[in-house]
Amino acid sequence: MTKFKARITVTLKAGVLDPQGKAIESALGGLGFSGVDAVRQGKVFDVTLHAATSADAETTLKSMCEKLLANTVIENYAITVQG
Amino acid sequence: MTKFKARITVTLKAGVLDPQGKAIESALGGLGFSGVDAVRQGKVFDVTLHAATSADAETTLKSMCEKLLANTVIENYAITVQG
Numbered sequence: 314m315t316k317f318k319a320r321i322t323v324t325l326k327a328g329v330l331d332p333q334g335k336a337i338e339s340a341l342g343g344l345g346f347s348g349v350d351a352v353r354q355g356k357v358f359d360v361t362l363h364a365a366t367s368a369d370a371e372t373t374l375k376s377m378c379e380k381l382l383a384n385t386v387i388e389n390y391a392i393t394v395q396g
Numbered sequence: 397m398t399k400f401k402a403r404i405t406v407t408l409k410a411g412v413l414d415p416q417g418k419a420i421e422s423a424l425g426g427l428g429f430s431g432v433d434a435v436r437q438g439k440v441f442d443v444t445l446h447a448a449t450s451a452d453a454e455t456t457l458k459s460m461c462e463k464l465l466a467n468t469v470i471e472n473y474a475i476t477v478q479g
Contacts, residue, residue: 316433322440337441337464344463346456348446350399357405357438358420363431373429380427381420 314363317370319394323383324355367394397446400453402477406466407438441465450477
């Protein structure tokens, strides 16, 4: 079993309302940042796990996303496995 | 003014306790995922903004992180500007 580090990025699908992003957008405006068009907020998970191969690690991580980490009705996820 | 898309990733500094990450770790264990060593949770912000150059956009984004998006006492941030 090798140790792998992976990053999972979970973002809202296009078209899904993001009130938190909107709030950040207006807070940035209030702080004097002009020219901000849009802000969307997402989550990132840095997972360290043991697996036989990098492909195995990716399969496990995909299953984690489907079962726990992402709500696939409204969210997309992306997985990057580092060495 | 050109439109730039950027991704800001905010993660907890090493050594800072992450109870949310710990909770996810034990939830994954409860779901039968073995071999998980550690989970750390962070935030991601997808910002669309107008700026003269990519370097200008990066300067603005850095300032946004320092002032609002990251708590630099306990968090690190990384900025990636796409075309």
